[in-house]
Amino acid sequence: MTTEELVAQIRLKKSFLCIGLDTDLEKIPSHLLKEEDPIFEFNKAIIDATHHLCVAYKPNIAFYEAYGIKGWIALDKTIKYLNTNYPELFTIADAKRGDIGNTSTRYAKAFFEDMEFDSVTIAPYMGKDSVEPFLAFKNKHTILLALTSNKGAYDFQIKLISGKELYKEVLETSITYENSENLMYVVGATKATFLSEIRKIIPNSFLLVPGVGAQGGSLEDVYKYGANKQIGLLVNSSRGIIYASKDEDFAQKAAKSALQLQKQMKKLMH
Numbered sequence: 001m002t003t004e005e006l007v008a009q010i011r012l013k014k015s016f017l018c019i020g021l022d023t024d025l026e027k028i029p030s031h032l033l034k035e036e037d038p039i040f041e042f043n044k045a046i047i048d049a050t051h052h053l054c055v056a057y058k059p060n061i062a063f064y065e066a067y068g069i070k071g072w073i074a075l076d077k078t079i080k081y082l083n084t085n086y087p088e089l090f091t092i093a094d095a096k097r098g099d100i101g102n103t104s105t106r107y108a109k110a111f112f113e114d115m116e117f118d119s120v121t122i123a124p125y126m127g128k129d130s131v132e133p134f135l136a137f138k139n140k141h142t143i144l145l146a147l148t149s150n151k152g153a154y155d156f157q158i159k160l161i162s163g164k165e166l167y168k169e170v171l172e173t174s175i176t177y178e179n180s181e182n183l184m185y186v187v188g189a190t191k192a193t194f195l196s197e198i199r200k201i202i203p204n205s206f207l208l209v210p211g212v213g214a215q216g217g218s219l220e221d222v223y224k225y226g227a228n229k230q231i232g233l234l235v236n237s238s239r240g241i242i243y244a245s246k247d248e249d250f251a252q253k254a255a256k257s258a259l260q261l262q263k264q265m266k267k268l269m270h
Contacts, residue, residue: 001118002139003206006090007230009055014266016231017258018056018092018208020238021046021078022063027243029250039067039074042250044081046242049251053258056090056234057082058208079115090234091118092208096145098123104133112137119143121186121208124170128177135179141206142183146170147198149188149211167194171201184208187226189217189235195225203228210236212261219261223268231269237261 010016023039032038047057059078064071082091093111097104097120111120112134119141124131134142147157147167157167174183187198189211198207207226211217212235219235226233237258245253 001090003141003230005088006055006206009088009090010231013052013055013262014269015053015055015262016233016235016265016269017054017261018058018090018234018236019046019050019054019241019258020094020210020236021057021059021242022238023059023074023242024063025067027246029246029248031248037070037074037077039064039071040077040081042242043074043078045251046254047078047082047086049255050241050258051086051089053255053262054089056092058092058094058236058238060238061093061095076115079117083116091116092143092234093117093120096121096123098126098130100126101129101133104130105136108134108137108140112140119184121145124174128173131174132178135177135182137182140182143208144170144174144183144185146185147187147191147194149190149217153188153191168197168201171198175202184234186210189219189222192218192221192225195222199226199228204230204232206232206234208234208236210238212237219264220268223265227268235261235265 021043023042028042032041035041059075064075079091082089097107111117121143122131122134124144158165161169174180184206187207187209189209209222212219222235241254241257244257
């Protein structure tokens with residue numbers, strides 16, 4: 001998917017919502033555990049109930065790796081279901097990979113070619129030769145961890161290096177990489193006041209913003225400080241939507257939670 005196509009979906013749906021498919025067998029409704037593939041059946045129901053309210057889905061790969069081959073099969077079925085039935089939706093492999101060149105190329109092939117995700121999250125700590133292999137894939141997007149929403153973000157990301165915060169150094173260096181127009185960035189909603197500074201460095205890039213809702217981030221602040229002319233935001237909600245109910249009405253309750261966020265987004269966009 002191109003950036004232009006993503007922007008078109010945002011304007012069409014009046015939504016910049018990304019739904020995180022962090023599917024945990026211990027949290028999904030118990031009646032689904034009787035199914036042959038409960039993870040996929042849960043995901044499918046959530047997708048069918050919410051696809052008209054969001055523009056992206058983000059499976060967190062750890063929740064699938066945790067179940068071994070069965071988890072990978074469920075993930076593969078989920079992405080194939082999305083690409084076949086809802087090709088207009090942007091897909092994010094939240095894998096947080098980051099390794100040297102040859103290994104990065106293999107990770108990129110796994111998510112971009114084999115599983116056909118539109119994008120993948122990357123840890124930039126190992127630098128240029130760990131990121132550029134992902135950027136080499138046409139119409140695929142590499143989402144760098146820039147300023148995350150967790151408490152430990154303060155351990156390194158805002159440390160001053162020669163008078164400049166490390167996350168700013170990451171941003172400024174990354175835009176010099178080959179095919180950097182394919183970069184997006186993770187910026188946590190709990191760091192919304194940092195967004196003005198971030199937009200000075202990357203005014204046109206898309207930001208993937210976790211942390212609204214369960215982690216306490218403000219959607220209004222994220223939009224106020226982070227939106228650009230193309231909106232330029234994908235605000236992720238996982239637990240607040242997919243686990244809105246543990247009963248048989250879980251998909252309907254998920255849609256209700258997604259609709260609340262979509263309505264807030266529509267209001268902000270006008």
